[in-house]
Amino acid sequence: MSGPVLKVNELSKSFDGVRALAGFSCELCHSEILGLIGPNGAGKTTLFNVVTGFILPERGRISLKNTDTTGLPPHRLANLGIARTFQDLRLIRQLSVLDNVLLSFRNQPGESLGKLFFRSKDCRDHEARNRHEAIQFLEDAGIAGKARDPADDLSYGQQKLLSLVCCLAAGAEVLLLDEPVAGIAPEMIEKILGTIRDLPNKGKSVILIEHNLDAVMQVCDRVIFMDAGARVSEGTPEEVRNDPRVIEAYIA
Amino acid sequence: MEYVLHILILICIYVILSVSLNLIAGYAGLLSMAHAAFYGVGAYVAALMALNLHSPFLVNMVCAVILSGLLGALVGTPSLRIRNDYFVIATFAFQVITFNVLNNWVSFTGGPMGLPGIPQPTLCGLQVSSHLGFLILVGSFCASTLLVTHRIVRSPFGRVLKAIREDEVFAQAAGKNVASGKVLVFVMGAGMAAVAGVLYAYYISFIDPTSFTVMESIFIISIVIIGGSGSLWGPVVGAVVLVVLPELLRFIGLPSSVAANLRQIIYGGLMVAFMMWRPRGFLGEYTFQRKEARE
Numbered sequence: 001m002s003g004p005v006l007k008v009n010e011l012s013k014s015f016d017g018v019r020a021l022a023g024f025s026c027e028l029c030h031s032e033i034l035g036l037i038g039p040n041g042a043g044k045t046t047l048f049n050v051v052t053g054f055i056l057p058e059r060g061r062i063s064l065k066n067t068d069t070t071g072l073p074p075h076r077l078a079n080l081g082i083a084r085t086f087q088d089l090r091l092i093r094q095l096s097v098l099d100n101v102l103l104s105f106r107n108q109p110g111e112s113l114g115k116l117f118f119r120s121k122d123c124r125d126h127e128a129r130n131r132h133e134a135i136q137f138l139e140d141a142g143i144a145g146k147a148r149d150p151a152d153d154l155s156y157g158q159q160k161l162l163s164l165v166c167c168l169a170a171g172a173e174v175l176l177l178d179e180p181v182a183g184i185a186p187e188m189i190e191k192i193l194g195t196i197r198d199l200p201n202k203g204k205s206v207i208l209i210e211h212n213l214d215a216v217m218q219v220c221d222r223v224i225f226m227d228a229g230a231r232v233s234e235g236t237p238e239e240v241r242n243d244p245r246v247i248e249a250y251i252a
Numbered sequence: 253m254e255y256v257l258h259i260l261i262l263i264c265i266y267v268i269l270s271v272s273l274n275l276i277a278g279y280a281g282l283l284s285m286a287h288a289a290f291y292g293v294g295a296y297v298a299a300l301m302a303l304n305l306h307s308p309f310l311v312n313m314v315c316a317v318i319l320s321g322l323l324g325a326l327v328g329t330p331s332l333r334i335r336n337d338y339f340v341i342a343t344f345a346f347q348v349i350t351f352n353v354l355n356n357w358v359s360f361t362g363g364p365m366g367l368p369g370i371p372q373p374t375l376c377g378l379q380v381s382s383h384l385g386f387l388i389l390v391g392s393f394c395a396s397t398l399l400v401t402h403r404i405v406r407s408p409f410g411r412v413l414k415a416i417r418e419d420e421v422f423a424q425a426a427g428k429n430v431a432s433g434k435v436l437v438f439v440m441g442a443g444m445a446a447v448a449g450v451l452y453a454y455y456i457s458f459i460d461p462t463s464f465t466v467m468e469s470i471f472i473i474s475i476v477i478i479g480g481s482g483s484l485w486g487p488v489v490g491a492v493v494l495v496v497l498p499e500l501l502r503f504i505g506l507p508s509s510v511a512a513n514l515r516q517i518i519y520g521g522l523m524v525a526f527m528m529w530r531p532r533g534f535l536g537e538y539t540f541q542r543k544e545a546r547e
Contacts, residue, residue, distance in 0.1 A: 052425065054421070054424070073424070074424035074425060075423075075424050075427050075428055075429045075430070078424070078425055078426060078427030079427040083425070084425055086421075086422075086425070090419055090421060090422040090425070091419075091422065092414065092415050092418045092419055092422060092423075093418065094414070094418055094537070094538070095411070095414060095415070095418070099411055102408070102411065103408075103411050103412070103415055103423075103426050103428075104426045104427075106427050108408045109408075110407045110408030110409060111407075111408045111409050111412055111428070112409070113404070113409060113436060113440070116403065116404070116407050116408075116409055117400075117403065120403075123407065123408070127407075127408060166426065170426065170427065
């Protein structure tokens, strides 16, 4: 593990007077899986929304690989290499599973009208390569058989898996996963956790929000416990799990 | 025979209009009431240039498309800030403004008297004067529009449009520039509508503002909805049905005053029936209801 890929410094954000983030700072190292736990309303999802540009912070800076990215719009950040999944599971449900993956690739020449009409061969070749790669991703995830079905036809667990596959297709270095295993069947949990555990081997760094503490303990290298928009404790999964404040928050 | 050719020409013009609106409304999900305005801008730019500057057909066509495309960007830009019903109202306002400019700027547009005497177009030294000639001209523009649209909707750009329609947040998280997608699709759609307007002006050789009213916009929307939004061929089917259907009424032998009113009733009835029992239209894959139901 080398220097931080993502650095968040003193972020603050309030909604109607409620402080969702209160000077929150953290660093994500290269090839690290960082767990983020805490009670509902602790500001975990707000942190993701701020880092991915969907919400502007009131104060604080965010930098990705030593470049300041504070205030950039979501699509720019995505193209710089931050991919995310959503707690409320977003996919384009009317499009096929394969199209959802294809949509996620970055720098597609066919998405520019000029290139589409004047460099059409480039576009076709690129699309064919992406298609090949997308099917490979779907095969690895074990849902290639459903590639042509609308994403809506997948089970809830498969949809969560698909949104993870979309992040992989995006080729992002930083993945922000918001409750990737909440509310799904145990076998699917194993499968998704297996995929997440393998991400550092592909050079990817992950921040994982999850209420399922067992899952967090299994995959994370480091855990931050967050409450009321601030970091309460930080350490290895065991340290955080045994922290009396964490125990209190999770029992209370 | 000329009557049949006339109907075919009208079908082609409405195919261009509805296919281009479908790009905006059916693929990108931005229901626009301003399509007749772009149609009218195309027609007036070509007519004014042909009458005052005596410039050739293709030059007028290019200018009309560019100007209408710029207006498209202007109308599309609010879609970045305002959504759904409010956006429909904003486009409605643009439609009304355009009509009023055409109707009231008498010294420039001729006002309610319109612009008569638009000369016949000349292409590569050939003057297009017969109905058949016009059908070939209009048909080839119609085919090109379909080709361009086909290329767009089957491409990665078309995929981005559908993503914008279904879930903007997901599209942004996947790195897609939603703003430029929306504005671009408006520019393309408005430009294509202008093509239809230019062809119409040259074909009829007389234009007045009543051809470009809100009712015309609604007629184009009904073609898209009845034919099926979000599919390439849906609007083509819709255009054939809605242009041919009222013509059939002539053969029943109704007096023209009754037939004209009956036409409106049939359009209205069809819209209600489709909205209730088949909101996807004949071939569509997108219904305008769904988004609101989910939110």
